[in-house]
Amino acid sequence: MSAPRPEALRRPRGLWSDALRRLVQNKGATVGGIVFLLIVAAAISAPRLAPDNPIGLNVSESLTPPGPQHWLGTDQFGRDILSRIIYGARVSAAMGFVAVTISVAGGSVLGLLSGYYRGTVDLAIMRVVDVMLAFPGILLALVIIAVLGPALGSAMVAVGVSGMPVFIRVVRAATLSVREFQYVEAARVAGCGDLRIVFRHVLPNVSAPVIVLVTLGIPGAIISGAALSFLGLGVRPPTPDWGAMLSDGRSFMSTAWWLSTFPGLAIVVIVMAINLFGDGLRDALDPRLKL
Amino acid sequence: MLKYVQRRVVLAVPTIVLTSMVVFLMLFLIPGDPASIYIGEQTATPERLAQIRHVMGLDRPLYVQYADFAWLALHGDLGRSLQTNRPVTVEIMSRFPNTLELAVAAMAVAMVLGFSLGLISALRRSSLVDTLAMMVALFGVSVPVFWLALLLIMLFSVRLGWLPATSEPGLRGLILPTVSLALLSAATFARLMRSSMLEVLRLEYLTTARAKGLHGAVVVFRHALPNAVIPVITAMGLQFGSLLSGAVLTETIFARPGLGKLVVDSIQNKDLPTVQGVILVIAVVYVAMNLLVDLSYAFIDPRIRFE
Secondary structure, eight states: OOOOOHHHHTOOOOHHHHHHHHHHHOHHHHHHHHHHHHHHHHHHTHHHHOSSOSSOOOGGGTTOOSSSSSTTOBOTTOOBHHHHHHHHHHHHHHHHHHHHHHHHHHHHHHHHHHHHHOHHHHHHHHHHHHHHHTSTTHHHHHHHHHHHOSSHHHHHHHHHHHTHHHHHHHHHHHHHHHTTSHHHHHHHHTTOOHHHIIIIIIGGGGHHHHHHHHHHHHHHHHHHHHHHHHTTSSSOTTSOOHHHHHHHHGGGTTTOTHHHHHHHHHHHHHHHHHHHHHHHHHHHHOTTOOO | OHHHHHHHHHHHHHHHHHHHHHHHHHHHHSSSOHHHHHHTOSSOOHHHHHHHHHHTTTTSOHHHHHHHHHHHHHTTOOOBOTTTOSBHHHHHHHHHHHHHHHHHHHHHHHHHHHHHHHHHHHHTTTSHHHHHHHHHHHHHHHSOHHHHHHHHIIIIIIISOOSOSSOOSSHHHHHHHHHHHHHHHHHHHHHHHHHHHHHHHTSHHHHHHHHTTOOHHHIIIIIIHHHHHHHHHHHHHHHHHHHHHHHHHHHHHTTOOSHHHHHHHHHHTTOHHHHHHHHHHHHHHHHHHHHHHHHHHHHHOHHHHTO
């Protein structure tokens, strides 16, 4: 029997390939990931997939219950609910991605600066975070909307900015420990500038918790965006949006249950899918990580 | 302990001052002339605007205006509502009890439900009960509060006719808003409680407790629970905030005259003084609440106050 080759014994497996292996083994995460991808695919191919025009009025068919003609029924203007839900996925997905991108970009830069420079910069940024956190939940978003005026764009900015504090804190904490490592010192000795050290050496090493936060942040952003539209402070009619559809359905709760039931179900499905995936990703990247 | 309390209280002060600055600056960040925003008149003549600016003190330096705003706010004067022309403080005080009642009721339900679900899950790890409880918890963190509220209204008000769909004084009117608001926090508590309890149950002092023959219930409730509950208590402060902001949605749905509904209505009606007032009050209450949680945390866990 020949001895195993040394390179087979020590086959290098990085953080990411290990994580991917663990992720694929997690059934919940796999199902969540697939469902989420399917919803994104449906949002992208909405014009081909939707059976009807999502904003075309057809009063003669108003408030039709679910049936063979309209699988999920129609609303008070005779618009097909299924088509509006498929198109609404675009707004929700865009809300999730844009808002979280704003949170990540702003949060990472501020967190890196805070953790890397420490001192006065850190103190100032942390006070800003304290103030942001003093407005609980959707309230900071409401402050921003009160300033920018109700619209989809303002809602995205509002949700994105209010999601920033958690990214700032996590990136700062990770940066504080990474900056003490010897390779950072080596880079400094080699003559790297601060910017290069922060973005080339520190950032890649604080990315694992950030990626987990992103996946867990998207469902929160989708719910907040839908909540703002539900309150009439986000998407303007007639753009199909799940939150706004729910709000429209409130007036017809006793006669047409399908109006507010299906858009809500759509929100629950996408949020649960991403939560399952995010939980799996967290366990895969670092089983000890608790966020 | 006293030193710890002092330090925490002193740290909360700059947060409240900076928060009040942000709320004050909202007026100047909104596009348009502050004077016309403040009076809600969009078509005033330049002379009239200049006059209003002078009367309202908007022509003074910004820091003087802020000092004025802060001084008046400290004395309970937050200006007048543009809609009702009543003092904002009166509007807030008449609605605050409604929001507080809802938030406290929801917190109580969330704690009882979340703590027991989490505890049972941890003690019966990997059993059917654990799986079911955690599925309920996952549903709880994924379901939007406004949809849950609508479903509850459709079932219990429209179909069964058991409970009112809109807010009415008394316990009956409080049940549906409380349940829909509490579920998210209950689910968060359940997940936290489960993971924290599982961690504590692995520790050696519990093996010792069991080894010396203590009854299972004593081990769980006297030895494990006090340690497992610490991270959950930290989460309570944050959850109270999410209840306050969730009240914005629940109050709107159940037409409950509370602070949440007031702020949404005021944003829609461009009633800036009311928006500023409500947001300032909620932020101060929230900061105070977190301070209390921090202090109680130190009271429960001696390691904190001797740090």
